[in-house]
Amino acid sequence: MSLFGKNIKKIRSVKSLSQQAFADIFDLKRGTLGAYEEGRSEPKIETIIKIANYFSISIDDILTKELTVNQLFKFHAELEGNPDMIIKKKFTEIPCITFEDHNNYINLASNANFINDLTPIALPIKSDNKLRAFVVNNLEMTSENNGLFPKDIVIGEWTPKSDFEKITQPEIFLILTKDELLLKRIFPSNNAFILKADHAGIEESLLPFTEIVELWQIKYVFHNRVPDIKDSQVLNKLAYLEHEFKKLKSSL
Incomplete structure (x- = not known):
């Protein structure tokens, strides 16, 4: 069994997101997200890719490594410090x-x-x-x-x-x-x-x-x-x- 459920629960905690708020971002049902976090079911690969990309985390890390709070804050800092990752609107x-x-x-x-x-x-x-x-x-x-x-x-x-x-x-x-x-x-x-x-x-x-x-x-x-x-x-x-x-x- 992967560490996906445990990791997304930690991501929610660091980002101060409720289960419903997190589920809404990725068009999931709150119950489905709860099942992932509790290890009762595994997500589709499309969902894993979408969540990993959204938080700039490698798929390997989100599935096989227990992410730490320091790592999650590091991902956030890298995103803020990398101008290539900023979405620039075209005026x-x-x-x-x-x-x-x-x-x-x-x-x-x-x-x-x-x-x-x-x-x-x-x-x-x-x-x-x-x-x-x-x-x-x-x-x-x-x-x-x-x-x-x-x-x-x-x-x-x-x-x-x-x-x-x-x-x-x-x-x-x-x-x-x-x-x-x-x-x-x-x-x-x-x-x-x-x-x-x-x-x-x-x-x-x-x-x-x-x-x-x-x-x-x-x-x-x-x-x-x-x-x-x-x-x-x-x-x-x-x-x-x-x-x-x-x-x-x-x-x-």
């Missing part, structure tokens, strides 16, 4: 338009090699659409001490032209035309968008759908400081109300 890499890339992007946005050479930002973001990062380079989307400041990074999600007419709320977008790369709040207006900055004193402009090369709806923002989230939400509401008020005023 989504997003091409980022930096200050230096701003002007080149206007001319080379359709060039796949240029996009691949942009500095990537790796973030735990999942999206079915293409993503683009942009380093803010002016104060146009600020209002007093709030908003987007230079060196803040925004992440935009691709908006196809077929969805332009579905945009109804004054959200912030990264907009590429043949001549400019803009970060503005947009409002729908008969096959065109009204582009508005949050900074006071900057005039609105009208941009027809036909002049838009790329449109990226800003979904994530990474600030160089701790922002006031409540103030950001208020800005969105104020921008919408201001736009509706202007529409009402022009209809009178």
